[in-house]
Amino acid sequence: MDKITYIDLFAGAGGLSEGFKTAGFDPIAHVEIDQAACKTLTTRSSYHYLKEQNNLEIYNDYITGVIGRKELYKYIPNEIADSIINLGICEENNLEIFRQIDNQLSIKDIKEVDLIVGGPPCQAYSLVGRARSEHNMRRDPRNFLYVQYANYLERYNPKMFVFENVLGLLSAGSGIYLENMRKLFKKKGYSIEIFRVNAENFGVLQMRKRLIIIGWKEDFIPNIPNFDRYKSDINSFVNSAFDDLPELEDGQGSKICTYSSISNKYLEKAEIRNGNEFITQHVTRPHTIQDKEIYKIAVDKWNNKMERLNYNDLPDRLKTHKNRTSFVDRFKVVANNLQSSQTVVAHIAKDGHYYIHPDIEQNRSISVREAARLQSFPDSFYFEGVKEGTNRTAAFKQIGNAVPPLMAKIIAQQIKEIL
The missing domain is CATH 3.40.50.150 (Vaccinia Virus protein VP39)
Structure with a gap:
């Protein structure tokens, strides 16, 4: 046929x-x-x-x-x-x-x-x-x-x-x-x-x-x-998309790295971890000291109280945005204990504030590969830029629009x- x-x-x-x-x-x-x-x-x-x-x-x-x-x-x-x-x-x-x-x-x-x-x-x-x-x-x-x-x-x-x-x-x-x-x-x-x-x-x-x-x-x-x-x-919790990936700090990662643990049922059923012995594009963006301080507050608030951070509740020294009435959830944790994350959109290419990793020790926004997994892209899927390289911004934009x-x-x- x-x-x-x-x-x-x-x-x-x-x-x-x-x-x-x-x-x-x-x-x-x-x-x-x-x-x-x-x-x-x-x-x-x-x-x-x-x-x-x-x-x-x-x-x-x-x-x-x-x-x-x-x-x-x-x-x-x-x-x-x-x-x-x-x-x-x-x-x-x-x-x-x-x-x-x-x-x-x-x-x-x-x-x-x-x-x-x-x-x-x-x-x-x-x-x-x-x-x-x-x-x-x-x-x-x-x-x-x-x-x-x-x-x-x-x-x-x-x-x-x-x-x-x-x-x-x-x-x-x-x-x-x-x-x-x-x-x-x-x-x-x-x-x-x-x-x-x-x-x-x-x-x-x-x-x-x-x-x-x-x-x-x-x-x-x-x-x-x-x-x-x-x-x-096919269903699970968001942590299933993250738990076999190596821990990273902000600004870290490389074109390829190895898995930190064996696969899980979700990754197998969704055909995300599909036979490769390595991971591509598990790379993160760098953050300012101020942003990382806000990230820790947001993660601590979610992990210990199951509450989202309202921008107006931050200490005054951390508030730099004049708009205090809309987008007050501009800093948001990707909660690993829920069955779905917030929508991954192309704006992730500009900053990662709306996609904070749930591990307070890593203290960063999610990596290119983590965003791709939330979109259900298989690990073998490589996102290009116009030029060769890690192409983090181009990859985030393509993932968010997909x-x-x-x-x-x-x-x-x-x-x-x-x-």
Whole structure:
């Protein structure tokens, strides 16, 4: 049986794609504007290709620094590298993107596309983004990227599509954007069903609420499960994501290190610790003396009283922010005794105050690998920057913007049964 094919639009680092790939789908192309994320997609595509060739030693040689990135890519067929399209989806670029996707279809002798997945950037629909915008983001061109998404549906006529975005899409423009989406998709020949999902119900150790829109061609009626009510048997506490990782202080870590203990049931069931003998990107950012003093107060308050730190309760000498009425929880511990953490967002690339490690002795914000694990990325997944190196900031940004692969895989498995 031929593999089911898909195109990934607004691909980011490939969290959504990772779920579909591990569920047995075959990617035709990934389209992404961010250059660092495209490097990540190429490296991950290299991993999957070498794994299928039973030749992961080459990938491991790259991760451990034996060979460089350019040398890694030499082992990969050109069509795999060419399937990562580093362009922004817009009217000016669409013809070139179409040309490159069509070239992939021709090389792979694919007659039809089964699925399109992806979700446009969410800032224009998010409640926080709108609150910070002078015009409530009404003038943001990202409000209308769904029109571009529809152009790709019309061009490639997939049987189904999966569209991911933030819950704020429900209320953006008083609901007009979502209603216009429904009408436009209908015009292109697709019916849709909208699901409000929480990643923790899919086994992800993170509270991450999102919209998943499933669309299908109107010439068949799929039996789509109710993802709103899905409940995975994969569950644990947040400490399961951290307890086998070496202890670090702020500013410490390296590209690779070894595990500090054996695996646990959660990491095995979620396929996060997936066979490697080493960990990648367990690196932390440095902090000021003042921030570390605040971190200790926040951790002590949570670990001993199960209470969150309110910024206004800090000693006056530690208060440097003038805003004392909003974001008073700007310093927050990732509680290891809960079943889910707070949502990991791209802001983690700017500071780690909202993601304080629960171990008061380590006294730091979480590492790149810890953030990736909260998003359910496997330990073999390496996040690139534009240049080679640890690329901590680029990695955090990609992780925060991603769809959790574990949630994506479960959705993909259900779509696979339908197709």
